[in-house]
Amino acid sequence: MTGFKRLQVALSVAAGIAVVALFLWRPTAVVYGLQRAGLYASIALPMALVLGIVHIVNLAHGEMMMVAAYLSYAAARALGIDPLLALVPTTIVMFIVGIVLYRLTISRTVDGPELNQLILTFGIAMVLGQAVNMIATSQPRKISLDYVSASATVGDVSFGVYDFVFVALAAASLAGLYLFLKKTRLGQAATAVGQNPRGARIVGIDVQRTYTIVFAISAALLGIVGTFFMTKFSIFPTVGGSYTMRSFSLVAMAGIGNLPMIVVSSVILGVSEAAIQAVPHGGGWSPLVFFGLIILAIMIRSFRGGRA
Amino acid sequence: MRSRTLLAVALVLVAGMAFANGAQEGAAEPIRMGGVWPLGDITGEQGSKSAQLAVDELNANGGILGRPVELVVIDSEFSPDKGAAAIERLATIENVDFFIGGMSSGVHLGQIPALKRYRKITMWTGAASHLAEEAIGPDQDWYFHLHPWDYNQGASYVEGWTAIAERYPDIAIDRWFLAYEEGAFGSASFEATQQLFSDMEISGESFQSAAAGGGDYTAVLERAKEYDPDVFIWAGYDADALPIMEQARAIDFAPPLFVGAPPGWPASFGESGLAEGVTLYGMWAPSLNSVSDVSAHYYQSYVSTYDEEPATYFAPLGYTAVMILAQAVEAAGSMDQDAIIAELQNIEYDSALGETISFAPSRVISNQGIRQQKILQWQGGEQQVLWPFEFATSEPEYPFPSWDR
Numbered sequence: 001m002t003g004f005k006r007l008q009v010a011l012s013v014a015a016g017i018a019v020v021a022l023f024l025w026r027p028t029a030v031v032y033g034l035q036r037a038g039l040y041a042s043i044a045l046p047m048a049l050v051l052g053i054v055h056i057v058n059l060a061h062g063e064m065m066m067v068a069a070y071l072s073y074a075a076a077r078a079l080g081i082d083p084l085l086a087l088v089p090t091t092i093v094m095f096i097v098g099i100v101l102y103r104l105t106i107s108r109t110v111d112g113p114e115l116n117q118l119i120l121t122f123g124i125a126m127v128l129g130q131a132v133n134m135i136a137t138s139q140p141r142k143i144s145l146d147y148v149s150a151s152a153t154v155g156d157v158s159f160g161v162y163d164f165v166f167v168a169l170a171a172a173s174l175a176g177l178y179l180f181l182k183k184t185r186l187g188q189a190a191t192a193v194g195q196n197p198r199g200a201r202i203v204g205i206d207v208q209r210t211y212t213i214v215f216a217i218s219a220a221l222l223g224i225v226g227t228f229f230m231t232k233f234s235i236f237p238t239v240g241g242s243y244t245m246r247s248f249s250l251v252a253m254a255g256i257g258n259l260p261m262i263v264v265s266s267v268i269l270g271v272s273e274a275a276i277q278a279v280p281h282g283g284g285w286s287p288l289v290f291f292g293l294i295i296l297a298i299m300i301r302s303f304r305g306g307r308a
Numbered sequence: 309m310r311s312r313t314l315l316a317v318a319l320v321l322v323a324g325m326a327f328a329n330g331a332q333e334g335a336a337e338p339i340r341m342g343g344v345w346p347l348g349d350i351t352g353e354q355g356s357k358s359a360q361l362a363v364d365e366l367n368a369n370g371g372i373l374g375r376p377v378e379l380v381v382i383d384s385e386f387s388p389d390k391g392a393a394a395i396e397r398l399a400t401i402e403n404v405d406f407f408i409g410g411m412s413s414g415v416h417l418g419q420i421p422a423l424k425r426y427r428k429i430t431m432w433t434g435a436a437s438h439l440a441e442e443a444i445g446p447d448q449d450w451y452f453h454l455h456p457w458d459y460n461q462g463a464s465y466v467e468g469w470t471a472i473a474e475r476y477p478d479i480a481i482d483r484w485f486l487a488y489e490e491g492a493f494g495s496a497s498f499e500a501t502q503q504l505f506s507d508m509e510i511s512g513e514s515f516q517s518a519a520a521g522g523g524d525y526t527a528v529l530e531r532a533k534e535y536d537p538d539v540f541i542w543a544g545y546d547a548d549a550l551p552i553m554e555q556a557r558a559i560d561f562a563p564p565l566f567v568g569a570p571p572g573w574p575a576s577f578g579e580s581g582l583a584e585g586v587t588l589y590g591m592w593a594p595s596l597n598s599v600s601d602v603s604a605h606y607y608q609s610y611v612s613t614y615d616e617e618p619a620t621y622f623a624p625l626g627y628t629a630v631m632i633l634a635q636a637v638e639a640a641g642s643m644d645q646d647a648i649i650a651e652l653q654n655i656e657y658d659s660a661l662g663e664t665i666s667f668a669p670s671r672v673i674s675n676q677g678i679r680q681q682k683i684l685q686w687q688g689g690e691q692q693v694l695w696p697f698e699f700a701t702s703e704p705e706y707p708f709p710s711w712d713r
Contacts, residue, residue, distance in 0.1 A: 032526050138348045140518070140547035144580030149557035149711075160526065160558030232554075233523045234547035234574070242521030277527035283514050284490050 007300070015268070022275050028159045029278040030271060035160075037270030038167030041263045042225050044247040045173045046218040051248075052257035053181065053194045054214045056106060057117045060125035061247055062240025064219055067128055068094050068226025069235045073141050083143060083231055091223035098219025102212045110197075110211060125244070133237040140234040148232055165228055173221060174263055180217070181259075190214045194257070249290070253297040269293055336375040339643070341630065342398030343409035344391055344419070347383040351411045351572055354618050355433060355626035356381045359408060361609055362630035372637050379630070380404060384411075388418025395422035405643065406431065408629045411622055413437035420444055423451070429648060431633055433625040436461060441672045449649050452632075452667055454625055454677040458496070460670070462504045464680040465589065468695040469539075472683065472704065475697070479706050480564065483509045485537035487528045487552075489517035489544040497543035497569065511535050518547035525555050533561040541567040546574045553582035557711045564707035575619045583686040585708045590684050591621035592661045593691035595701040599662065606660035624660040632657045632665065662699045 023030045043065060050056040058064075068090050075086035105124065109116040150162045181187035192200040193210045201207050233239070250269070254261035269290055276282040276289045343359050345352030356379075363379045371377050380402045382394035391412075398404045399422070407423065407430040410416055416435035420443045423430055427450050436458045444451050456464065473481050486501050488494030498512045513531050516522025525548070532540050540563040542552055549570060556562070567587040577583050594617060597604035606627055610618050618624065633648075636655055640647035653675065657665045663678060670676035683695040685705060692702035 028526070028530065032524070036524065133348055137350065137353065139350050140545075140574050142547075142550040142574060142576070144550055144554070144576070144582055149554045149582075151558045151560065153560075158558070158560040160555060162558070233551060234518050234549075236519075236547055239518070239547075274527070280531065281513065283516065283527060286516065 018275075019271060022271070022278070026278045027154075028157060029274045031159050032163075033271030033274030034167060034267065035163035035270070036274060037263075037266040038163065038165075038170045039229075040246060040250060040270055041170035041266035042166050042173055042228075043222075043243050044250040044262050044266065045170065045177060045259065046221040046225070047244075047247040048251050048254065048257075048259055048262050049177060049221075050215055050218045051251055052259070053190050054211055055194055056110065056211070056215060057114055057121065058106075058215075058218075059118060059121040059244060060101075060128060061222070062242065062244035063125040063128040064094070064097070064240070065222045065226040065229060065243060066235065066237065066240035067097070067132065068223040069230035069239070070132055070136060070141075071223075072227040073143065073230050073235060076143060082145070083227060087224060087227045090227050091220045094223030094226075095216045095220040098216035099212055101219070102215040106215065107208060107211065125241070129237045129241075136237070138236055138238075140236045141230075142234040143231070145231055163232065169225065169228060170263060170266070174259060177259055186210065186213060246290075249294045253294045255301065265297070268297075336371070338376045338378040339372050339637070340378045340380060340402065340404040341406045341408050341633070342395075342402055342404030343379055343381045343626075344384050344394040344398070344407070345381065345409045345626075346386040346411055346415070347381070348385065349411070349572075350575065351434070351620050351622035352384070352409075354620055354623035355409060355411065357614055358606075358610060358618065358623045358626035359630050361606075361613055362627045362634070364613075365609065366630070366634050372634050373641070373643070377630075377634070381409075384415050386412055386415060388415050391415040392418045392422050395419050395426070399426040399428065404428070406633055408433070408633070409626065410434035413440050416440045417443055424448065429633070429645060429652070431629040433622060433629050438671070441670065444673050446672055447674065449653075449674050450645070451673060452652055452675040452677065453670075453673060454629060454632075454665070456678050456681060457670060457676070458500065460676075460679040461589070461681045462500045465683075466504050468681075468683045471697070472695055476704060476706065479704065480538040481508070483536070483538045484511070485532040485535045485540050485563075486510065486512035487525070487532060487540070487542040487544075488512060488514055489520070489522075489548070490514040491517065491520060493545075493571075494543045501541070511537070515544070515548075517544045518551065519545040523548070523551055525552050526559065529556050529559055529561050532563070533559060537563055539563070539565040539567060541569055543569045546570050546572050549574050549577050550580060550582065553580070553586070557582060560711055562708055562710050566708040572620050572622075578686060578689040578691070581713075583689065584713070585705045586686045587694070587704075588684050588686070588691065589681045590691065591678065591682060592618075592624045593621075593684055593693060593701075594618070595690055595692050596660075596662050596699060598701055599693075599699055600660065602658050603660045603662060621661065628657070628659045628661065628665070631659075662693075 047061045050058055071090045071093055072083045072086040076083040105120055109120050148162050151158050152161050181191055189205045189210050192205060193207050197207050250262055250265050253265040272289050272293055273286045276285050343356055345356045347353055360379050363377045366372060366377045380398060384391035384394055407428055410432045411434035413435045417440055429450050431452045433454050436455055438457050438459055441457055469481050473479050484505060486498050488498045502510055513528045515525050515528045549568060565587055569589055594607055597607050606624055635657055636648050636651040639651040653667055655666060659665045665677045667675040667677055682693050684691045684693050687702055687705055693699045694704050
């Protein structure tokens with residue numbers, strides 16, 4: 001067994017012991033950690049698709065989720081329906097938004113330096129945020145929903161269970177994306193385009209069409225996540241920004257293109273955050289733990305790269 | 309014949325021009341008020357609308373000193389730089405006579421150097437931080453501050469809770485838990501609570517507000533539940549309001565007093581059944597209409613003009629700022645600044661907030677208006693006033709109802 005393998009095994013055993021100890025000490029911390037992991041993963045997976053598979057750097061990721069959340073909110077308010085009933089129309093609208101955004105803007109930058117994409121999508125993020133601010137103002141919006149407070153009681157401990165919807169969403173997204181990439185011609189084409197766009201073009205793959213559809217699928221997934229997000233959280237024009245940063249960090253921690261590792265990374269970060277928050281006055285350390293673990297993971301991976 | 313016709317036309321034109329000029333010279337020059345608010349936020353949006361409402365009412369009744377009144381509004385966008393630039397523009401380009409408006413201590417700190425440069429009479433509705441008061445400094449007789457300073461607010465909470473506990477012996481206020489957002493606002497609230505209620509048991513825990521990328525309050529709510537307080541207060545922002553209630557319900561945390569202390573509440577909070585029994589601090593609520601005729605008049609005018617309810621106390625504050633200035637100018641009988649300041653320092657204005665407002669020195673400045681926040685409670689979807697008792701519109705709902713309500 002190599003030194004790196006031994007390190008991996010040691011870290012895995014240590015993580016397992018830590019989770020068991022946490023569960024014995026404060027079981028709800030593990031529950032909330034897993035729920036938070038589901039939220040992180042379900043937002044990061046669409047980014048992992050466009051960044052990891054077709055290498056589009058989208059800094060407007062969180063803002064697109066914010067727009068989807070507002071769409072569902074507006075539909076629920078206008079029609080007097082439960083926001084989850086707006087899931088399908090919002091997803092369709094976001095799919096179309098993805099096509100339009102890609103065709104009108106991002107397609108002009110895919111062959112250029114990545115800096116162009118960064119600046120362009122940063123500009124899109126600003127435009128989306130300001131547009132929503134002008135239309136809906138900065139006033140936070142939230143619809144009070146009974147089912148969001150659904151809880152379970154084990155012994156004398158009560159905890160919320162609604163957030164497991166994000167765990168299910170992350171699992172469904174991962175399974176769906178895996179099937180799409182491995183079992184469909186378009187998904188295989190997307191992988192090929194991501195690995196070698198010029199080679200894919202030579203063998204007859206319509207590269208622009210592939211990029212467009214992958215970006216639109218990512219936008220549609222954000223439509224689904226955004227709808228569930230607004231059932232749980234208040235929404236306002238800047239609400240998406242921090243999730244862009246978290247998603248980038250998760251993709252970096254998982255390794256570009258490694259979708260299953262997004263889920264694993266989310267679990268590590270989610271449970272670690274919940275653990276630190278379970279310590280009295282530990283809440284302020286939560287961002288430090290989040291980014292500290294990411295730096296650690298990237299350093300370990302670079303160490304492995306150096307050994308290889 | 310032709311030259312006579314031309315002469316007649318020329319005479320008519322000259323007479324017309326002379327009449328037009330005469331009419332222009334005879335028209336009273338408007339009195340201009342310059343307002344700065346964050347228009348993207350409900351406090352600024354409704355505060356500026358209320359100021360315009362007051363201006364329209366004044367003009368409908370002949371203006372001030374027979375002169376029409378104009379309101380020029382500039383958006384601060386919650387930015388100190390833009391707020392300061394707005395003051396510069398209002399002073400130099402718009403040539404306003406008064407500065408009014410305001411929300412946010414941070415923005416105000418950026419505006420104060422410009423305000424001190426122009427020294428126009430200023431009627432400020434926002435900024436609670438004592439740092440803003442220190443930045444204004446003593447002996448600035450042109451500066452009038454309506455909103456209570458942070459230490460005024462803290463003192464009024466102590467006074468209010470003590471009075472409530474005395475009047476209602478069932479209400480216990482010995483054991484407190486404060487959940488506070490980890491930024492400057494929340495941390496300052498926790499420190500102030502510890503100092504103000506130093507003879508009581510106090511614990512606290514910070515959380516990351518939704519406004520700062522957080523939104524998960526379960527850890528801090530669990531800690532509060534374990535502490536089992538008489539009074540649970542959360543100090544965060546409006547984005548935290550409903551999610552905190554939903555998450556408290558999920559973990560079955562229902563303390564005897566559930567108090568929210570954000571600077572503003574989301575417009576739809578009262579529509580939620582989760583709002584029932586939540587106590588809060590504020591200066592105005594529509595329920596005051598039943599005890600204040602001025603409040604009722606303001607409320608009806610606002611609703612009939614804008615087809616919406618005022619949802620923040622910054623709305624009646626905007627109306628009040630304009631009306632106080634108007635009353636002082638009328639009493640002074642001229643636009644002489646010293647005469648208006650003298651009238652403002654002696655004014656007693658029955659406000660839409662319930663109080664009769666007068667100005668007196670505070671710790672640093674010469675002219676402080678309101679010194680008290682009210683203690684209110686959501687009951688049946690409306691904010692009812694619990695304290696001060698002279699404005700009370702309802703009895704306290706105590707204890708906070710259990711979640712299987």
